[in-house]
Amino acid sequence: MMETKSPFLDTLFLLRKEECITIFADVKQISLKEEQEVAEYFETEFEKERLEFLSDQIPFDKEVAVWAAKILYHSVQLYLVRENTAKDLAKLIPEFNGKLNPSARLSADLSLRFLPQIIVALKNVDADDPLIALLENILKQFHYSGIEADIEVEHLNWEEELKDTTYRKLYLERIVDNKVYRLAEIPYINKLLNAEFGWYKNAFWKELKINETQENEPRDSI
Numbered sequence: 001m002m003e004t005k006s007p008f009l010d011t012l013f014l015l016r017k018e019e020c021i022t023i024f025a026d027v028k029q030i031s032l033k034e035e036q037e038v039a040e041y042f043e044t045e046f047e048k049e050r051l052e053f054l055s056d057q058i059p060f061d062k063e064v065a066v067w068a069a070k071i072l073y074h075s076v077q078l079y080l081v082r083e084n085t086a087k088d089l090a091k092l093i094p095e096f097n098g099k100l101n102p103s104a105r106l107s108a109d110l111s112l113r114f115l116p117q118i119i120v121a122l123k124n125v126d127a128d129d130p131l132i133a134l135l136e137n138i139l140k141q142f143h144y145s146g147i148e149a150d151i152e153v154e155h156l157n158w159e160e161e162l163k164d165t166t167y168r169k170l171y172l173e174r175i176v177d178n179k180v181y182r183l184a185e186i187p188y189i190n191k192l193l194n195a196e197f198g199w200y201k202n203a204f205w206k207e208l209k210i211n212e213t214q215e216n217e218p219r220d221s222i
Contacts (some may be wrong), residue, residue: 007035009041011073015114016045030070038069042110049110054099055166061107064098068108071138074116078131093134096141102167105144112138112145147183158188172196176205177183184208 008030042065049055050056098104100133114137122129140145143153144167153198162168172192175183183189184205194201 006034006037008069008073009037011076012038012069013041014110015072015076016110022103030073039066042069042107045110046107046200049106053134053166053170058102058106058164058166061103065107065110066097066105066110067094067096068142069155071135072111072114072118075115075135077119079118079125084153093131093138096138100141102164104190105142105167106170108142109145112142115139116146116149144171144174147171147180148178150182154182156184158186162189162192168192179205179207181208187211 015065039062043060043062046060046065050058071093078089093094096108115138119132119135119139122132122135136149136151139149139151140153140197143151143156146153162171172189174180175189176193190211193208195217197204197210201208
């Protein structure tokens with residue numbers, strides 16, 4: 001991908017592909033043209049990832065993807081550019097007020113999966129930074145993107161949250177890939193993992209304790 005001269009798109013592209021960031025002298029405004037470019041970019045990225053989760057039943061949500069991209073972009077810039085920004089934090093990091101469903105969660109995840117790393121970096125500079133609370137609240141809603149972070153989600157109705165089979169499969173895979181014990185030991189999730197592992201539990205996660213009294217769910221290997 002060639003440089004587009006769009007700070008918004010270029011920052012997101014470099015972060016996703018090279019895991020590096022560009023810091024500007026100030027927090028730049030995002031034009032409608034830049035939003036459209038980012039929407040097109042993330043739609044392409046979503047289609048690439050769809051090949052991995054083998055489902056055409058979850059559509060790309062352009063509006064949520066652009067909202068999440070703005071959250072990521074502004075979070076990256078605010079990491080170092082904080083002069084005269086306190087009054088603008090709520091505007092730069094707005095709450096999500098749309099409908100939460102697998103389409104929204106997976107579209108937002110293209111950007112929000114980087115928030116846990118940003119939160120860690122912010123805490124290393126100032127644990128009382130108000131930006132941290134704003135980002136953590138977003139991850140409480142989009143907890144699929146915050147599986148690696150210490151976000152309090154254990155109180156959720158997991159049966160409702162994971163009722164979509166594709167989203168449930170991806171959620172369990174991310175828990176296993178990152179060996180997140182605090183989630184894997186939640187009774188409902190533990191039961192799902194037990195069903196998914198079947199006889200091959202030790203190959204997937206030998207150290208995880210499984211409640212053997214649980215009834216297995218139908219097995220769809222992860």
